[in-house]
Every structure is written in structure tokens, then in C-alpha cells.
Amino acid sequence: MSGGWNTIESDAGVFTYLIDSLGVKNVQFEELISLDPDSLQALNPLGVIFLFKYPTGEKPTTDKPLDGEFDFAAVDSQDDEERLWFAAQTIQNACGTQALLSVLLNKAGDPEDGGIDIGPNLGDFKEFTGAFPADLRGEALSNSDLIRETHNSFARSSPFTSDATRYAGEDDDVFHFIAYTSINSTLYELDGLQPAPIRHGDAGACPSEIFADAVVPVLQRRIERYPAGEIRFNLLAMCEDLRVRAKEVGDAEGLEREEAKRREWRWENALRRHNFVGFIGEVMKGVTAQKLEEGSHEAWIEDAKKATQKRVDDRKKKGEVGGDEMDVS
Amino acid sequence: MAANPLITFKAGKCTFSGKKVTPVSTPGYLYLYFEDDMPHFCWRPRSQPASHPEIDLFMVPGDGSFEPLPREYGAEELHSPTNGRIYTLKFQSSSQKHFFWMQSKSQHAEGTPSWFSQRDQRLGQIVNSILQGEELDMEAEVADLRNGGGSGGADGDGDDEMDVDEHSPEHGRHPSTGGAGQGATGGDPREEGSASREGGGDGARALSSQPSSQDPSAVVQNFLNSLQGSSQNTPPPPPSGADKPYTTLSDLLTPPQTIPYISSATPAQLDNLCSYLPPELFTLSQESSSTPDHATHTSAADATAAIDALSTDQKREILIRVLRSPQLQQSLGSLTVALRDGGLPIVSEALGLKVKNGGNVRHASVPLGGGEAVEAFVEGVKTTVEEEKKSKP
Numbered sequence: 001m002s003g004g005w006n007t008i009e010s011d012a013g014v015f016t017y018l019i020d021s022l023g024v025k026n027v028q029f030e031e032l033i034s035l036d037p038d039s040l041q042a043l044n045p046l047g048v049i050f051l052f053k054y055p056t057g058e059k060p061t062t063d064k065p066l067d068g069e070f071d072f073a074a075v076d077s078q079d080d081e082e083r084l085w086f087a088a089q090t091i092q093n094a095c096g097t098q099a100l101l102s103v104l105l106n107k108a109g110d111p112e113d114g115g116i117d118i119g120p121n122l123g124d125f126k127e128f129t130g131a132f133p134a135d136l137r138g139e140a141l142s143n144s145d146l147i148r149e150t151h152n153s154f155a156r157s158s159p160f161t162s163d164a165t166r167y168a169g170e171d172d173d174v175f176h177f178i179a180y181t182s183i184n185s186t187l188y189e190l191d192g193l194q195p196a197p198i199r200h201g202d203a204g205a206c207p208s209e210i211f212a213d214a215v216v217p218v219l220q221r222r223i224e225r226y227p228a229g230e231i232r233f234n235l236l237a238m239c240e241d242l243r244v245r246a247k248e249v250g251d252a253e254g255l256e257r258e259e260a261k262r263r264e265w266r267w268e269n270a271l272r273r274h275n276f277v278g279f280i281g282e283v284m285k286g287v288t289a290q291k292l293e294e295g296s297h298e299a300w301i302e303d304a305k306k307a308t309q310k311r312v313d314d315r316k317k318k319g320e321v322g323g324d325e326m327d328v329s
Numbered sequence: 330m331a332a333n334p335l336i337t338f339k340a341g342k343c344t345f346s347g348k349k350v351t352p353v354s355t356p357g358y359l360y361l362y363f364e365d366d367m368p369h370f371c372w373r374p375r376s377q378p379a380s381h382p383e384i385d386l387f388m389v390p391g392d393g394s395f396e397p398l399p400r401e402y403g404a405e406e407l408h409s410p411t412n413g414r415i416y417t418l419k420f421q422s423s424s425q426k427h428f429f430w431m432q433s434k435s436q437h438a439e440g441t442p443s444w445f446s447q448r449d450q451r452l453g454q455i456v457n458s459i460l461q462g463e464e465l466d467m468e469a470e471v472a473d474l475r476n477g478g479g480s481g482g483a484d485g486d487g488d489d490e491m492d493v494d495e496h497s498p499e500h501g502r503h504p505s506t507g508g509a510g511q512g513a514t515g516g517d518p519r520e521e522g523s524a525s526r527e528g529g530g531d532g533a534r535a536l537s538s539q540p541s542s543q544d545p546s547a548v549v550q551n552f553l554n555s556l557q558g559s560s561q562n563t564p565p566p567p568p569s570g571a572d573k574p575y576t577t578l579s580d581l582l583t584p585p586q587t588i589p590y591i592s593s594a595t596p597a598q599l600d601n602l603c604s605y606l607p608p609e610l611f612t613l614s615q616e617s618s619s620t621p622d623h624a625t626h627t628s629a630a631d632a633t634a635a636i637d638a639l640s641t642d643q644k645r646e647i648l649i650r651v652l653r654s655p656q657l658q659q660s661l662g663s664l665t666v667a668l669r670d671g672g673l674p675i676v677s678e679a680l681g682l683k684v685k686n687g688g689n690v691r692h693a694s695v696p697l698g699g700g701e702a703v704e705a706f707v708e709g710v711k712t713t714v715e716e717e718k719k720s721k722p
Contacts, residue, residue, distance in 0.1 A: 263613055270609040271656035277546040279605035280664055281680035283582060283652070286598065287590045288707075289714045301707065304580040312574055318378075 005093035006155030013265030023119025032235040041212035047103035047181035052233035087137035089192025099177035334360035343428035390462025575700030608632030684709035
């Protein structure tokens with residue numbers, strides 16, 4: 001009986017520690033600021049996670065993908081070594097984790113041979129679901145207590161907004177995650193909402209070494225499908241732990257930089273996991289006490305009310321999403 | 330432009346073939362705007378901004394009409410032949426037709442979803458008048474709708490699912506609520522598979538322990554989690570009359586307001602605040618680059634030791650950093666939502682605050698909602714602080 005999945009942020013720090021908690025060794029994520037092959041190549045990427053605001057108008061195609069070819073054979077292959085791990089997405093909020101797993105489980109192998117050590121838990125999961133069809137794999141994922149609980153432990157504390165309050169300023173857009181990686185020297189797009197993995201280019205034409213060069217044009221074509229300014233997207237590269245690489249090449253500065261980044265990530269994740277209700281209560285009491293002493297309590301409230309009203313008015317002017325203020329129904 | 334609509338209300342579109350009209354469950358807005366004195370009739374999904382309508386029909390004044398689809402003409406009470414409220418957009422100049430269904434909650438005393446209230450009819454009449462090219466005092470009309478028009482303030486997200494069949498006698502059917510017909514799930518892509526269908530019972534989401542632990546923060550968190558599941562299906566408690574926005578915790582506890590407090594807080598107060606923060610923040614502060622990075626959990630003893638090891642200034646720094654963090658901002662937002670959505674009694678109890686009527690509407694056991702709840706919260710904190718001060722030497 002599957003429990004609920006909360007939304008998690010698409011953040012390199014979140015994803016890195018998520019897979020670390022699942023037992024994956026030596027893999028991290030890096031945000032890509034620009035879509036150019038050289039900066040991607042510099043990371044020696046294992047795969048790329050592309051996430052974008054899911055246009056509700058675009059339905060998943062069933063006969064032919066908009067770019068590339070469906071490769072049903074790769075999923076059905078009888079050869080254990082050759083068969084691609086691909087799962088149908090069953091839960092919206094599990095989207096990000098599913099995309100991560102679709103790369104990890106296909107790259108699992110001996111690090112000496114360029115594979116990833118996915119750890120015992122995911123190793124078991126991969127074996128268990130090895131012979132399943134895609135939809136059953138998706139079910140297995142959504143039913144996995146370990147994966148779900150780990151995922152949820154990184155959940156953001158504001159997973160929703162009530163229709164009546166857009167004051168939180170949060171975007172409740174739907175984001176969709178897609179993974180791109182090279183498997184069996186072929187470039188694949190792994191999207192849980194599609195019926196099968198999508199092959200870009202010819203089979204065997206994309207060994208891991210040229211993945212960065214091959215994937216960038218595919219991503220560019222994808223982005224161009226949406227009207228300019230309509231699409232908000234983010235790119236995360238999955239790669240080897242950069243601290244390990246820095247140590248190997250004796251880059252002390254680089255190592256320090258990466259360690260500092262890790263401390264940042266752990267700080268943010270600690271805050272993400274934290275339930276702030278008690279803290280907010282104490283801060284509220286403390287500020288209130290101070291304001292009462294200073295005799296500025298009323299002024300404080302009035303200023304806050306003005307700020308709220310201003311935001312409501314600004315939204316009205318812009319005709320923004322969720323126009324409650326204009327809604328007469 | 331589309332960004333300045335004259336009137337906006339919750340409605341969904343329908344598809345139809347032959348005699349059968351089928352509602353599309355996507356929550357949306359129907360709205361009209363003028364460009365060069367010509368009315369545009371638009372529809373968009375609620376997730377899109379007003380500047381990006383999915384349907385934008387350029388109307389010649391007088392050509393279009395917007396009318397409710399009645400079960401029988403001339404009846405005393407206006408009902409739709411379906412179990413939802415359907416309007417038709419028709420044209421003089423062509424046989425083209427569009428159908429839309431009202432997505433606001435039914436105002437019928439018993440919730441009969443096919444009943445067109447006074448307000449529903451008035452809305453339709455306003456739209457019709459605009460399309461006919463009549464001059465309307467839109468401000469007055471909108472004010473009228475907001476203030477009166479049948480039973481007051483029909484707020485509420487009535488995303489009614491329904492079966493619609495234009496000519497089949499559905500009268501005798503039970504009004505379907507939730508999960509009916511088309512397999513529609515309210516069209517909100519956020520809904521998660523089958524899990525969210527179990528009302529708010531999914532309390533064990535982010536927290537693995539049920540509230541048998543009396544940790545007040547956990548009780549509130551569970552409440553927040555339950556809101557996530559149910560906010561799609563049940564409307565928040567109706568605010569009385571027109572809801573004043575009041576303010577939010579995010580607007581109250583901004584860094585300019587909170588940082589002075591931290592700067593002048595006593596060491597005892599700082600330690601108290603620190604005890605409400607995750608222990609890792611303090612152990613991280615002690616780490617240097619030579620310490621290997623582990624994502625291990627810090628024990629309470631480690632935490633206390635770490636807090637003690639830090640100077641007062643370091644503690645202030647950490648607190649300020651937290652107060653500026655996006656994670657705290659998100660929490661302020663979600664706690665505000667919780668208060669507005671009926672969580673005031675739970676929150677005030679969890680925090681030990683003295684709130685009027687325990688957070689309920691006077692003489693009722695219904696929690697306050699909307700801006701009033703936030704106001705009661707703020708007043709409650711004030712009362713509690715004043716009393717605590719009196720009882721201290």
C-alpha cells in the first residue's frame with residue numbers, strides 16, 4: 001500500500017544527498033548554467049537530468065515521439081546485460097527521483113569499468129525489478145518504502161498553496177523530469193510518461209565519451225519546441241564526485257571549493273528537513289515582546305498589512321495566475 | 330489586453346459531438362477583455378496567466394450570446410438538464426457553439442449542482458450583455474456579485490466532477506461528488522495516483538510517526554500534510570463576507586523585523602532559539618575542510634556540545650542566516666496557509682498560545698479561517714507574551 005510522495009526541489013544538493021542516502025557511492029550532481037558541450041564535457045557526465053515546467057497542453061504521444069524513435073526492443077531484450085531499465089511514471093511527485101534512478105540503474109557496474117556503485121539497496125531493487133515490464137517497475141518504485149521515505153525526507157516544507165492564498169509567493173507549477181544518458185553506446189531519452197525509451201541517433205553511435213557533444217543538440221531542439229519565454233527549465237549533470245577527482249589530480253583549491261559546496265548543501269538539506277513551527281513560534285513571541293516594549297507593535301502590524309495589500313494589488317495589475325482577487329465566481 | 334479582463338470567473342470548457350456534451354475537468358477561468366472596443370471571449374486553464382488564453386474568441390458586438398442551458402424553458406427555477414451548470418456560447422453569424430460549465434461551488438441550499446443561482450444567472454447575463462455590446466457599469470456589477478447575489482460569498486473551489494449528457498434525463502441522479510464519470514481527478518497534475526484519494530488520512534507522509542508522539546510541531550506538520558491531500562477536494566472554511574487579506578507571517582517576520590531582535594537578544598534567549606533549530610547547523614559550523622564529509626545524524630548530546638562550543642556572536646550569525654533562508658520563508662508561507670485554512674486551533678495549542686475562543690468562530694466549533702485566523706493568531710501571541718511578562722519578576 002503506497003504512501004504519499006511529497007514534492008522535492010530540483011537542486012543539485014538535494015539530489016546528491018538523496019542518492020547518497022540510498023547507498024550510491026561517489027556520484028554527485030552539478031547544475032549546468034549554460035547549455036554548451038564544453039562545460040558539460042568538463043564534468044565527464046554520466047547523464048543529464050532535464051527538468052522543465054510541464055506544459056499541460058502537450059500530451060504524451062503514443063505513436064511517435066516529437067524527436068527520436070521509440071525503442072521498445074531495448075526494454076524487452078532477453079539479454080540481461082543488454083536490457084534497459086525503464087519504468088513508467090505512476091506518481092507525479094516521484095518524477096525527479098524516478099529520473100535519477102533511470103540513469104543510475106542503467107549505469108550500474110564496476111567503477112573500474114566506468115560503471116557506478118549503486119550500493120546494495122538499489123542493487124537489490126534493480127535485480128528484483130529486472131524482468132518486470134515498464135509499468136510494473138513504476139509500481140514497484142512507488143511502493144518502495146526505502147525509496148519513498150528517503151525521497152520524502154528531502155521534501156520542501158511548503159508543498160502546496162491553498163487556492164485562497166497566493167501570498168506565500170510560491171510557484172506551484174508542475175515540473176517534469178527527463179533523463180538523458182548513453183547506454184550500450186546509444187543516446188537515450190528516458191521519460192516515464194512515454195511508453196518507451198527514446199533513441200536519438202543510431203544505435204551504437206553514442207559511446208559515453210561523446211555523450212556531452214551528442215546530447216546538447218538534442219536538448220536544444222527540445223527547448224526550441226516551446227515558445228521563447230514560455231519554458232522554464234533546469235539542467236543537472238550527473239557525474240563522479242568532484243572532490244574525488246580534485247584529490248586525484250592534486251587540485252587543492254578545487255577540493256576546498258567542493259568541500260565548501262558540500263557544507264552548503266548539508267546546511268540547506270538540514271533546513272529543508274526541519275520542522276520550523278516551534279522556531280517560528282519562538283521568533284514570533286520574541287519579536288512581539290520587543291515590539292510591545294518599544295511601543296511599536298501596532299505600527300509593525302500596519303506595515304505588514306500594507307505590504308500584503310500592495311502585493312495583492314500588484315498581482316491584480318499584472319493579471320497574474322490564480323487571479324483570486326479578480327474572481328467573482 | 331488580455332491582462333486586464335473585465336470579468337473573470339471559474340469555469341471549465343466542454344467538448345461536444347452531436348448531442349452529447351462532455352465537460353473537460355481542467356480547472357479554468359472564463360474571462361472577457363476589450364481590445365479596440367471589441368470584446369474578446371477567453372478561457373484559460375488556471376495554471377496559465379491571463380495573458381495566455383487557450384481560447385481567445387474575437388467577438389463582433391451583438392453577434393455572440395451567452396446563455397444557461399436549461400432543462401426546461403419557462404420553469405420557475407432554473408436547472409440544467411445535467412448535474413452541472415452549463416452555459417452555451419452561440420453566434421448569430423454561424424452555427425458554431427461552445428459549452429462551458431461553472432466551476433464555482435453550487436449555491437443551492439442542498440448543494441444541488443444543477444441549480445443556477447441568482448448569482449450564476451447574473452454572471453451569465455453580464456457576459457451576455459458584454460457580448461451584445463451593451464454598456465455596463467462593470468465596477469457596480471462586480472461589486473454586486475461579490476457582495477450579494479444569493480447566499481453570501483460563494484468562495485470555495487468547487488471543482489465538481491460530473492457526468493454531462495445533454496439530452497439524457499439525469500435529473501434523478503445523485504449529484505456526483507468527486508471521482509465521478511470521466512475518470513476526472515480534478516485535472517490537477519499534482520494529484521498523486523491513488524494515494525491522494527484517501528481524503529486527508531494520509532497523515533504519515535513526511536513524518537514516519539503518527540501523532541502518538543506529543544511533539545507539538547509534529548501535530549502541526551501532520552495537519553499541514555493532511556491539507557495537502559484534501560485541499561483539492563474540500564474548500565477551505567468560508568470566510569465571513571468579503572475576506573480581508575490582513576497579512577501573512579512572511580510579511581510580519583521579514584529579516585528587517587527579526588534581525589534587530591536577534592541582535593539585542595540575551596544569551597539565554599539565543600540559546601533558547603537555537604534549541605529549536607536542527608543540530609547539524611551547529612556541528613557544521615565547527616567543521617573545517619579537513620573533516621571528512623558525512624551525512625550522518627548528529628545526536629542530541631553532540632548538538633548541545635556544539636551549541637556550547639559556539640560563541641554568542643556565532644550563534645547570532647547562525648540565527649540570522651536561518652532567518653534569511655528560503656527554507657524558513659517557505660515554512661512561514663505554509664504556516665500562514667495552515668492558519669488560513671482552519672489550522673488555528675491546532676497551531677495555537679501546539680505553541681501554547683492564548684487565542685480567543687480557542688481559535689474558533691464565536692459561539693461555534695468551526696475554526697476561524699482566512700485573514701481573521703491570522704489576525705487572531707497575532708493577537709494570541711500578543712496576549713500570551715503580555716501575560717508571560719506579568720508573571721515574571
